[in-house]
Amino acid sequence: MTSKPLLIFDLDGVIVDGMHEYWWSARKAFLELLDGQENTSFLSTALPETFRQLRPWVHHGWEMVLLAAEMFRPSSPLQLLGIKAFTAQYQYHCNEALKTWNWEPNYLQAALEKVRQDAIINDRKSWLSLHQPFPGIIQRIHQLDKEGMDWAVLTTKGKAFTSELLDSFQLHPKLIYGHEAGNKVDMLIKLKSNFLITGFVEDRRATLETVLNTPALRYVPCYLASWGYLKPKDQDNLPPNIHLLKPETLATPLASWT
Secondary structure, three states, rough: OOOOOOEOOOOOOOOOEEEHHHHHHHHHHHHHOOOOOOOOOOOOOOOOOHHHHHHHHHHHHHHHHHHHHHHHHHOOOHHHHHHHHHHHHHHHHHHHHHHHHOOOOHHHHHHHHHHHHHHHHHHHHHHHHHEEEEOHHHHHHHHHHOOOOOEEEEEEOOHHHHHHHHHHHHOOEEEEHHHOOOOOOHHHHHHHHHEEEEEEEEHHHHHHHHHHHOOOHOOOOEEEEOOOOOOOOOOOOOOOEEEEEOHHHHOOOOOOOO
């Protein structure tokens, strides 16, 4: 085990607010998949409120491309039933949408990553400008070294894109694990065998609950980022071992987070 403890952060919704980039990339990936087969002129480049409200349910990047497609399709459950009904059975509706469009998740993920790769190559500055760090997070991360801690990023975003973003903010974690490395629970188990994990900061409550229900990770301190992409009731009746982390608490020493 290494000498320095490790604090682990999710990226999207914890360090970076990339809502405008999510829509820009998802919309563009969908349009490229259609390849001009349909009139999509009404699918605006401006971030739709519908997409913003759906984002807390998204677990993997490919789902955003699918949501863009369902926002376009007039007969989709999203269009006919509305956001509340769609999210009440989110996974079911996503699975049905995949069948309707005859798509596979890996196909959509590849389309999304191609759009991002092309954007970085052709206009890196514009692509990076679609992301903003959440207030106070960069300053807080820079203080970790003084507290004798290393930090890492564990995200469902691709590692290459994650590195680009963090570099643009002058953030240099000890470790970065993207979706290519596997699911977060498995990665946390591997990290726990080599590091003393002092906390995992995430904005997806379901992920934190899965972590705490995994015997090998039962005692990993879990923090729900209150500033992230939370569902309406995510802060209600939190399990005892999931601590709600607010910006004012984030700014204090780690020992006071609980």
